Amino acid sequence: MRASPFLMPAADPSGRARLGYLVGDGIEYGARLGFAFAQPVTISASYVAGLLPARATRARVFRARLKQDGSLIRLPDLVLPPHLKVCALALHGPYLYVGGAFAWPRRSAVRAGATGGRLDLREEQPRWEPLVLPGPCEPGKAIDDVLVDDQNLVLVDNIVFPKYLFVYPWPSDGGLPADPQVVELPFSRVYEHIVKGQMSAGYVALLSTSVGEGGVGVYISVLRRGDWAPVVVLAFEQSRTEIWDQELAGESPSLDERPFDLALQDHQLVLACGGALLYVDLRAFPAPPASLPGAEAECPEVDLRNRTPFPGGHWQTLAPHEQPGRIRFVATGRLLLASSGDGAGTPGRAWLHHV
Numbered sequence: 001m002r003a004s005p006f007l008m009p010a011a012d013p014s015g016r017a018r019l020g021y022l023v024g025d026g027i028e029y030g031a032r033l034g035f036a037f038a039q040p041v042t043i044s045a046s047y048v049a050g051l052l053p054a055r056a057t058r059a060r061v062f063r064a065r066l067k068q069d070g071s072l073i074r075l076p077d078l079v080l081p082p083h084l085k086v087c088a089l090a091l092h093g094p095y096l097y098v099g100g101a102f103a104w105p106r107r108s109a110v111r112a113g114a115t116g117g118r119l120d121l122r123e124e125q126p127r128w129e130p131l132v133l134p135g136p137c138e139p140g141k142a143i144d145d146v147l148v149d150d151q152n153l154v155l156v157d158n159i160v161f162p163k164y165l166f167v168y169p170w171p172s173d174g175g176l177p178a179d180p181q182v183v184e185l186p187f188s189r190v191y192e193h194i195v196k197g198q199m200s201a202g203y204v205a206l207l208s209t210s211v212g213e214g215g216v217g218v219y220i221s222v223l224r225r226g227d228w229a230p231v232v233v234l235a236f237e238q239s240r241t242e243i244w245d246q247e248l249a250g251e252s253p254s255l256d257e258r259p260f261d262l263a264l265q266d267h268q269l270v271l272a273c274g275g276a277l278l279y280v281d282l283r284a285f286p287a288p289p290a291s292l293p294g295a296e297a298e299c300p301e302v303d304l305r306n307r308t309p310f311p312g313g314h315w316q317t318l319a320p321h322e323q324p325g326r327i328r329f330v331a332t333g334r335l336l337l338a339s340s341g342d343g344a345g346t347p348g349r350a351w352l353h354h355v
Helices: 107-112 240-248
Strands: 006-009 016-023 026-036 041-043 047-055 058-066 072-079 084-092 095-102 116-120 143-148 152-157 164-169 181-184 192-199 203-212 215-224 230-239 259-265 268-273 276-281 301-303 313-317 326-331 334-339 349-354
Touching: 006 041, 006 334, 006 349, 016 326, 026 047, 026 058, 026 349, 041 084, 047 072, 047 084, 058 084, 058 095, 095 143, 095 152, 143 192, 152 192, 192 259, 203 259, 215 240, 215 259, 215 268, 230 240, 230 276, 259 326, 268 326
Parallel strands: 084 143, 230 301
Antiparallel strands: 006 016, 016 026, 041 047, 047 058, 058 072, 084 095, 095 116, 143 152, 152 164, 164 181, 192 203, 203 215, 215 230, 259 268, 268 276, 276 313, 326 334, 334 349
8 A cells, every 4th residue: 555645747848747655765656647737736545636727618627536556546527617717626535625716707607606615526427515605705706725634624715805714614424514613814915815825733824925006025824723813924025116126226136035835734834935945833933912802913023035044944045956836745744845847848846855
């Protein structure tokens, strides 16, 4: 029996995904898959799924069952409701959970159904089971990430403002999750957009971006699970004036150093930035004091433009050939760094770091 599989880019320019397995300190390559590594994808010990190119305006999802010997049993592709533009996929047991946005920003799309739901992969032609979301569905509403573990299903509700987490308990009978706890996220910046999230037993980390008249920014906001109090915000900000001054001087904007991906395991947060990895031990940030009712909770903020060590955090400089496109934990203390093939001549690559 093989170790738990993970997804990695194929070692060719195609940009496709393939299975990988940890063998000692190295990676054993498994089956090639029919979807791109850069698309929304998900894998468990039993199933793998990935977004395929749309056909006749309908989103389609590749799915296969994984056997213990590493082989695949390909199942019919899933065809999703026409109102849905897929943003995220996640597996829990035999169910594929899907989050997305309305494919067309009109009331007809809103009437067509919810932006989150699930499909039972055990069925030949699974029916779409929409999740009941708090509040009315509105044009512009989107579920931009779906996070799952043994405790909860968490949907990241990425509307303009305010933004929320919908935290569902798992029903003991395997039924459709319902009655979520609604967690209002702290306000960060105007025009903030949540890109992706990560979840561990104790924390949720969200990567977001903002663009406005004053400048641009990238933020990683960490919340503590349970009371959902903010723990720390790691921020990379640059004003419009700074960007213009650099361009006038013929310099490359320092935005090339901004964080673009994150990985979270237990209390260890890793950020992928241009030219470096940042390792953060979240235990270094004490639990915030209880705030008064109606008052905004405060938490420390770390400036990522200053690449110096700080309590709980240290930087690892990367050589140009070590720069990944994505990072993710694939086992305890094992961080996968990966870059997809570009569709031309550059092959995909994947390698491991011990954390």
